[in-house]
Amino acid sequence: MESEEWFALYHLLNLGGHKRRVLIGTGELGKILGVSQQTASRRLLELARKGYIDREMTPRGQSVLITKKGLSALREVYEVLRTGFEEGRNVFFLSGTVFTGFGEGAYYVTKSGYSGQFEEKLGFKPFPGTLNLRLRSIEDIRARKELELLPGIVVKGFVNGERTYGDVKCFRAKINDKMDGAILLIHRTHYGQDVVEVIAGESVRKKLGLKDGDLVQLKVLV
Amino acid sequence: MESEEWFALYHLLNLGGHKRRVLIGTGELGKILGVSQQTASRRLLELARKGYIDREMTPRGQSVLITKKGLSALREVYEVLRTGFEEGRNVFFLSGTVFTGFGEGAYYVTKSGYSGQFEEKLGFKPFPGTLNLRLRSIEDIRARKELELLPGIVVKGFVNGERTYGDVKCFRAKINDKMDGAILLIHRTHYGQDVVEVIAGESVRKKLGLKDGDLVQLKVLV
DNA sequence: ATTACTATTCTACGAGTAT
DNA sequence: TATACTCGTAGAATAGTAA
Numbered sequence A, B: 001m002e003s004e005e006w007f008a009l010y011h012l013l014n015l016g017g018h019k020r021r022v023l024i025g026t027g028e029l030g031k032i033l034g035v036s037q038q039t040a041s042r043r044l045l046e047l048a049r050k051g052y053i054d055r056e057m058t059p060r061g062q063s064v065l066i067t068k069k070g071l072s073a074l075r076e077v078y079e080v081l082r083t084g085f086e087e088g089r090n091v092f093f094l095s096g097t098v099f100t101g102f103g104e105g106a107y108y109v110t111k112s113g114y115s116g117q118f119e120e121k122l123g124f125k126p127f128p129g130t131l132n133l134r135l136r137s138i139e140d141i142r143a144r145k146e147l148e149l150l151p152g153i154v155v156k157g158f159v160n161g162e163r164t165y166g167d168v169k170c171f172r173a174k175i176n177d178k179m180d181g182a183i184l185l186i187h188r189t190h191y192g193q194d195v196v197e198v199i200a201g202e203s204v205r206k207k208l209g210l211k212d213g214d215l216v217q218l219k220v221l222v
Numbered sequence C: 001a002t003t004a005c006t007a008t009t010c011t012a013c014g015a016g017t018a019t
Numbered sequence D: 001t002a003t004a005c006t007c008g009t010a011g012a013a014t015a016g017t018a019a
Helices: A003-014 A026-032 A037-049 A068-085 A104-110 A114-121 A138-150 B003-014 B025-033 B035-050 B069-085 B104-110 B114-124 B138-147 B206-207
Strands: A055-060 A061-066 A091-099 A133-136 A153-154 A157-161 A163-165 A168-175 A179-186 A195-200 A217-221 B053-057 B061-066 B093-100 B131-135 B153-155 B158-160 B163-165 B168-175 B179-186 B197-198 B214-222
Touching: A003 A026, A003 A037, A003 A061, A003 A068, A003 B003, A003 B069, A026 A037, A037 A055, A061 A068, A061 B025, A068 B069, A091 A138, A091 A195, A104 A114, A104 A179, A104 A195, A114 A153, A114 A157, A114 A168, A133 A138, A133 A217, A138 A179, A138 B214, A168 A195, A179 B168, A195 A217, A217 B197, B003 B035, B003 B069, B025 B035, B035 B053, B061 B069, B093 B138, B093 B197, B104 B179, B104 B197, B114 B153, B114 B168, B131 B138, B131 B214, B138 B179, B168 B197, B197 B206, B197 B214
Parallel strands: none
Antiparallel strands: A055 A061, A091 A133, A091 A217, A133 A195, A153 A168, A157 A163, A168 A179, A168 A217, A179 A195, B053 B061, B093 B131, B093 B214, B131 B197, B153 B168, B158 B163, B168 B179, B168 B214, B179 B197
8 A cells, every 4th residue: 555545544634534434525525635736536546446445425525534455554553553552561672684594593492391381381382493583772672671670471481301401581572563572582592692583473585585684673562 | 745655654563663662774764665775765854854763884884763843743744543443432424515605603502691601611712704605415414413412502582671682502513624512513503404503712614714605514522 | 426547747766965 | 885866667646527
């Protein structure tokens, strides 16, 4: 959806077009949008063609109603703004570049002492492998340090024979706004504080078509 | 502000640019916005020039932070979507065309038995005159009927000598998204059910430059 | 009155490239 | 490497006007 189209839809919402049919001429709409009557006409044609609005033409004008599809296009933006503006639902924004690691995360994730807990506490069976991200700015590293201080979701360590496995703290995260997963803050790790490991129900690399060096955005829910 | 610019800002918010400096290259931003590196560069230049973002350039890239001004541009849209989507804060959308009436509303508004109550209950001293709007669609008339059933803000009638003045019910309303005022539902009126009268602290006609036949949007807060 | 087509203008995009 | 110029061009916007 084009941004101009979205804004036209948004202005129709502002006229109440999500609740009732709105009687609005293309000339008047043009004034509201800051464009000509012709352009407003084309906008409405496009919005109707794509199913975002429902038009009803009469000789004296038209009435417009936003459809379900139109509402969800508006709601999508609303939800992003809401997570941005509303306090309480605490969100940490992190971004980092993909790199190929030692496979340590994969080792942890598949250890039976952990994997059952992941499934129970996160709601998905982790794909046997993690996505390693290197944080690029001090703000990101600072955010990661703040996360260290928060409780998060703790996956308990265990003792297996002679070796001791430490606790793993994780947080649910949205990956590139597309996939749900989690980040791991493994206490005993070979990496420094500029690395986070990401897990999900399936291979993030494959699902999002990532390769080394690609930038990945994380929204970490606390 | 252009809609493409707004959307670029919105995507920066989605990267967390309202909370911290975000390290993002023009190429990467271009991918997110669905435009070329050059266009993303132009967007950032414009946003920075207009004071919506604060950029910091380094040889290895740049970091971006959304300014106060940028946040308020985003928040403006957020508030509109919120009134649209959130139940509870009940809003009625009405629109009607301006017409010149008998001046009955003005008579009521200036009657001392009423005017003091208006100031006390609405928070403004009404301009001595009302804006008459004729509703154009059955949806609008239906909405007006629903308002009749709601409590609203009641300005008590009184007896002055031999004449009895009835109660006046009113609701706060936003006029054309620009002015704060109220609508009056006068029970004894010469008009039919397709008319609402609008009052405000100053002349709506003058403030908004309205003439007969112009369309006016109302957001009535219940 | 309206909406929307056609013709023309002009803006804004991306390719190429400088820095 | 990065960002951001110039410039040719595609497509969007408006003017004029038909329906």
